Amino acid sequence: xxxxxxxxxxxxxxxxxxxxxxxxxxxxxxxxxxxxxxxxxxxxxxxxxxxxxxxxxxxxxxxxxxxxxxxxxxxxxxxxxxxxxxxxxxxxxxxxxxxxxxxxxxxxxxxxxxxxxxxxxxxxxxxxxxxxxxxxxxxxxxxxxxxxxxxxxxxxxxxxxxxxxxxxxxxxxxxxxxxxxxxxxxxxxxxxxxxxxxxxxxxxxxxxxxxxxxxxxxxxxxxxxxxxxxxxxxxxxxxxxxxxxxxxxxxx
Numbered sequence: 001x002x003x004x005x006x007x008x009x010x011x012x013x014x015x016x017x018x019x020x021x022x023x024x025x026x027x028x029x030x031x032x033x034x035x036x037x038x039x040x041x042x043x044x045x046x047x048x049x050x051x052x053x054x055x056x057x058x059x060x061x062x063x064x065x066x067x068x069x070x071x072x073x074x075x076x077x078x079x080x081x082x083x084x085x086x087x088x089x090x091x092x093x094x095x096x097x098x099x100x101x102x103x104x105x106x107x108x109x110x111x112x113x114x115x116x117x118x119x120x121x122x123x124x125x126x127x128x129x130x131x132x133x134x135x136x137x138x139x140x141x142x143x144x145x146x147x148x149x150x151x152x153x154x155x156x157x158x159x160x161x162x163x164x165x166x167x168x169x170x171x172x173x174x175x176x177x178x179x180x181x182x183x184x185x186x187x188x189x190x191x192x193x194x195x196x197x198x199x200x201x202x203x204x205x206x207x208x209x210x211x212x213x214x215x216x217x218x219x220x221x222x223x224x225x226x227x228x229x230x231x232x233x234x235x236x237x238x239x240x241x242x243x244x245x246x247x248x249x250x251x252x
Contacts, residue, residue, distance in 0.1 A: 071149040080109040082120040082127040094170025101177030126165045147186035155197035172201040180207025
């Protein structure tokens with residue numbers, strides 16, 4: 001059965017969006033063939049570091065610092081914390097645990113720095129950006145386990161994140177792209193574990209949440225975006241497969 005006309009129509013960009021942000025007439029170039037992920041990672045980090053250097057240090061109304069969060073294997077992972085600098089003793093600010101994108105294989109806790117700075121100040125929240133373990137060195141479910149461990153530690157030790165960090169004021173989990181996928185997995189696993197860490201909200205930005213093999217039968221005819229965008233998928237399929245690992249292809 002062909003997909004419905006309504007589904008197909010939803011793939012057309014809104015005219016107002018096209019006027020404000022004209023789309024190119026060709027796809028972005030694909031990832032170079034046969035380039036090792038560590039090489040892609042190094043190149044990506046180099047360009048992002050240059051962009052951050054151009055951005056400069058934190059504004060006067062914001063504080064930023066690294067913290068270490070223990071995880072289940074006995075090691076620690078880093079997280080970068082953004083917090084408004086105008087808080088006073090007794091203030092209780094919500095916490096936003098954020099996962100960067102990068103196809104599960106790229107990226108660092110410093111990604112999305114500009115937008116996180118704006119969000120922390122304008123929303124008056126504490127943002128914790130996690131340096132979760134990356135594939136293929138650490139395939140699924142390592143990143144989700146890192147996220148759950150970080151969530152539980154933050155919920156139990158909020159003042160080690162920031163003196164004004166308060167889960168009772170709000171504990172939101174989110175991310176962009178692959179980070180949104182991880183964030184969603186963390187929320188569900190936290191629920192299934194019966195954890196006392198109460199998540200009060202989610203932010204899932206352009207997250208790949210439903211791989212084709214997981215689509216319910218009754219919706220498969222309408223699930224056409226994966227095929228329509230197979231050459232421009234974000235994250236690219238090879239990065240997603242690296243996250244899953246060789247032993248669990250069915251999970252992709």
